[in-house]
Amino acid sequence: MTDASALPGQPRGGPIDGTGTARAVCVLAPNPSPMTLDGTNTWIVAEPDSPLAVVVDPGPLDEGHLRQVIGTVERSGRRVGLTLLTHGHWDHAEGAARFAELTGTAVRALDPALRLGDEGLAAGDVVTTGGLELRVVPTPGHTSDSLSFHLPADGAVLTGDTVLGRGTTMVAHPDGRLGEYLDSLRRLRSLTVDDGVRTVLPGHGPVLDDAQGAVEYYLAHRASRLAQVETAVEAGHRTPGEVVAHVYADVDRSLWPAAELSVRAQLEYLEEHGLV
Ligand SMILES: [Zn+2]
Numbered sequence: 248m249t250d251a252s253a254l255p256g257q258p259r260g261g262p263i264d265g266t267g268t269a270r271a272v273c274v275l276a277p278n279p280s281p282m283t284l285d286g287t288n289t290w291i292v293a294e295p296d297s298p299l300a301v302v303v304d305p306g307p308l309d310e311g312h313l314r315q316v317i318g319t320v321e322r323s324g325r326r327v328g329l330t331l332l333t334h335g336h337w338d339h340a341e342g343a344a345r346f347a348e349l350t351g352t353a354v355r356a357l358d359p360a361l362r363l364g365d366e367g368l369a370a371g372d373v374v375t376t377g378g379l380e381l382r383v384v385p386t387p388g389h390t391s392d393s394l395s396f397h398l399p400a401d402g403a404v405l406t407g408d409t410v411l412g413r414g415t416t417m418v419a420h421p422d423g424r425l426g427e428y429l430d431s432l433r434r435l436r437s438l439t440v441d442d443g444v445r446t447v448l449p450g451h452g453p454v455l456d457d458a459q460g461a462v463e464y465y466l467a468h469r470a471s472r473l474a475q476v477e478t479a480v481e482a483g484h485r486t487p488g489e490v491v492a493h494v495y496a497d498v499d500r501s502l503w504p505a506a507e508l509s510v511r512a513q514l515e516y517l518e519e520h521g522l523v
Pocket of ligand 1: 334336389408
């Protein structure tokens, strides 16, 4: 591992590294980019008195990062008991097999292709490793296999790429679907309204202390983008590329390929609902 990714004067990992809640702490992976923000957040989650920790999203295949995660767990007097994945994108899951090898743990994920060991993850499952309570919340839309993990003891939810700590996320068409994504945001909103969730522990970017505000912002942002796409189509912009250039003119061009996937998802949604 090098410090090459750190900004001048900024400690490696930046301000996100080491933040979290009473039971969750972030180890930031050294893979910053326009798509990954500061890098991937690997989360270590454990009950205060438990010798076992759960690791969510080991991150990219970066030996130094994986060993740093293990070192952080060991310095807290614990060992890794289980590895979970929020979804299969490489920046979250690529290092999972190597991490499982280093720690001797199983990997649980919604997608059977990502699992190591006998157990998957499904809606309603509760992970209880080391006395922890992590409730599996299906949140498809960014990808079809996206999950969130509700940590009721801390009033927190780990959202992977469904809600980010900064900016908004993409709907990765055709695997990701906008209708499912909006349903997932509403599911997360009900966690904030009905189940005491206050804190978002995202897959990228800083911890959010106003979970409900964040989810409301995401819903409003999606509605406004959808209206913009609808208007662009009505104005004669037909191809996804034309719609991106029109609607995402204010967004850095390095993000336009991702924006185009979101636009394709939005065009599909509008067509399915007979709106264009
Ligand atoms: Zn992703």
